[in-house]
Amino acid sequence: MSKEKTKAVLNQSVADLSKAAALVHQVHWYLRGPGFMKLHPKMDELMDGLNSHLDVLSERLITIGGSPVSTLKEFDELSKIELETATWDKTTEERLTEVVKAYKYLSDLFQDGVHATDEEDDDVTNDLFADAKGDIEKTIWMLESELGVAPGL
Numbered sequence: 001m002s003k004e005k006t007k008a009v010l011n012q013s014v015a016d017l018s019k020a021a022a023l024v025h026q027v028h029w030y031l032r033g034p035g036f037m038k039l040h041p042k043m044d045e046l047m048d049g050l051n052s053h054l055d056v057l058s059e060r061l062i063t064i065g066g067s068p069v070s071t072l073k074e075f076d077e078l079s080k081i082e083l084e085t086a087t088w089d090k091t092t093e094e095r096l097t098e099v100v101k102a103y104k105y106l107s108d109l110f111q112d113g114v115h116a117t118d119e120e121d122d123d124v125t126n127d128l129f130a131d132a133k134g135d136i137e138k139t140i141w142m143l144e145s146e147l148g149v150a151p152g153l
Contacts, residue, residue, distance in 0.1 A: 005120055006064065006116045006122050007064065009109070009112050009129075010057050010068070011061060012079075013057045013106075013113065014061065015077075016078075016081050016106060018054060020050050023083055023098060024046045027099055028047070029086070031095065032092075033092055039146075056128055057132070060128055064122070081102050093147060096143055099143060100144060103139055104140060106132075106136050113129035
């Protein structure tokens, strides 16, 4: 089986994880105000997590015969995560809300990956998407808790 749906979702994930990491990096650099001392290193942790998922999913794509997108142009063209030029006028809450929005999108994308891999009988990639989704959902809970939002996906 060619696993074309799985390859497509994996490549979408490569582009979107790359853009999500850029968004988190932007938040990391443009944070100001109360909470900076704890949130600045937290953004490092989030970037590390995104980059870990990026590496695992990219390598899986190669393993099943695909070719991951790998240029900024390709990331920008394929990704559905919007990234604006940063300014200093956003609040910490606004910035974290943008990150939550991106993570919710990733959670939905990884669910699409679970469905595609079920359909194409790719249990290994299915596990990778399920693990990534669980990690992303935990991060959503943590970020929303920081924002005072009650848990519940």
